[in-house]
Amino acid sequence: MTVSRVINDSRHTSPETRERVNRAIAELGYMPNVLARQLRSKTTKTIALVLTDIANPFFTTIARGVEDAARARGYAVMFCNTDESEAEELEYLRVLIQRQVDGVLLVPATDSSVSLKLLAEHGLPAVVLDRRVRSAEVDEVRTDSEFGALLAVRHLIELGHRRVVVLAGPETVSTSTDRVAGYRRALEEADIGPESEQVIFGEYNEASGYEMTRRALVARPQPTAIFACNNFIAIGAIQALRESGMVVPADMSIAVFDDLPQGWVLDPFMTVVAQPAYEIGRQAAELMLERLAGHAPADPRTIVLPCQLITRRSTAPPRREATIEPAIKVPAQWAQTESHA
Amino acid sequence: MTVSRVINDSRHTSPETRERVNRAIAELGYMPNVLARQLRSKTTKTIALVLTDIANPFFTTIARGVEDAARARGYAVMFCNTDESEAEELEYLRVLIQRQVDGVLLVPATDSSVSLKLLAEHGLPAVVLDRRVRSAEVDEVRTDSEFGALLAVRHLIELGHRRVVVLAGPETVSTSTDRVAGYRRALEEADIGPESEQVIFGEYNEASGYEMTRRALVARPQPTAIFACNNFIAIGAIQALRESGMVVPADMSIAVFDDLPQGWVLDPFMTVVAQPAYEIGRQAAELMLERLAGHAPADPRTIVLPCQLITRRSTAPPRREATIEPAIKVPAQWAQTESHA
DNA sequence: CTGTTAGCGCGTTCAG
């Protein structure tokens, strides 16, 4: 029908015809069936954002960035939550392929690249957010986890801490290993030997943060500072510390990767490495939209956004006896405790 | 093709043919085009959840309830965020109608029913969540706002408070007016005259909570307790109180409708009326799915779920001088201050 | 500038 032209182009139609069609549309309350259009045009104007934890404000903020960029160009966004499970991730990808989404923004549950292979097989473009994936040739947007961790741990060391424990996420997730790498660089910088390292891998949630902290506290000599690799781990840590009767930062300093939204924490006092979450989402969506528009180079692009240390009241110099003693004498068993989990 | 039969029914096909087809599917990595199926079958197996603030954990929890119930029956969910704007709401509904969703779960931005009319015109079933809408004949799931507010304010009164200020959301939203009604009932029960009422209407966000609190604090005599109609309002209130150097609950008690998730608030101390958010979402989805399956009665159904007062450390008896004085003598100007906003 | 023809990938219907 000519109707189609009126609705889409509006070029190549006479004003009067257009007028007539528009009036009819208004009278009938006509709305084009997007499904049929999509079936015909092979494009759904829909992208998907697959992420690992929709309850985490970091990811909600990313989601907002994605949505704003996408909607500005007339794209809809489907949000999918994998709960850090690769199986769920694949499950969702299959659904998305069937539903013919134009592209997928993916926060991968692991550093495996099978998900990306699946997408590639079906000719779907992808952008990987927040985390790295092994040997993938896709667009990527993330923050510099290693550098951010370096900043946080360096800050703790400058305050006088010598025994810092890292509470990390899964060893299969690049943000964990990158942040641990940053931690190690900070120790090296300060000539703190690897025998003083204490790394615990776990999961990116509250329960795991709680449990890792309990484990960290039994080590002797006790660490004087915690570096938590994400916000939920930090929340679990705080709870464990409180139960143990420890006061932050007097008895234990704590620095965190990821901020929590201002208002949600009634007493925002955490020293954090803040990431530009909204920008991560927005720029990832931009990369995807460019590619869908055909304006993107064939080669994959990588955007690494800066992060920023914000010092607040959860970090302070360690108690006097703690600073000095271990710097002089490190007991033998320390070197074997919990490192590399 | 016979392929269709294999994928859908699997009845009326010989085992060997089925086998052959399945093998071919596996080899080719074939996935049916859901779009074409939907075009043909006039059903998308998709429902939409339109809500007013995706940043609010109350609504995220509802979303989880909806998603779980929907996915269990093979339905996908599209999430849409209106930011409390009726214009955005209508905009989204148009998109959803075009995309042929099977039904819409709606947290209406206002108590107007134009959105529901639009849906009805296009033959789309709807379920209204959390809030009431004027003169609508649709399924509804909500909690008993009036009763919950009654519980909270009664608790404050039992502690000895006589000057309680309500910080409400928009006057066009039923949860606001219902909670204010509950507040009034509590005052009446205690024979506190309407001249002691103080009601401020605003918006369901932090900034508004902050601003309303500033206004409430200038009233003389000052209120001794705040009843905040949602969690974000309470957060804004806390910030305003802190800036004014007031200590909770010593200088001011505060009770809140809506809980905040455990972990997110490092020091969970708020006395709250907790709603079964997950259940609201789940049951709303169930109503919709029943209706889509044709198992629902023609008449609209309303489910009102119970809510529960959880007393914590943000409420305490008022300071002595405050309790007694106003109960005896209420200054004239008090009656005119801020009530009915 | 407008009308016509064909087909997107399925499911339904009716013959074989």
Added chain:
DNA sequence: CTGAACGCGCTAACAG
């Protein structure tokens, strides 16, 4: 039990 024809509502590609 299986295959062939038809159409869902739209747009691409041609005629006119």
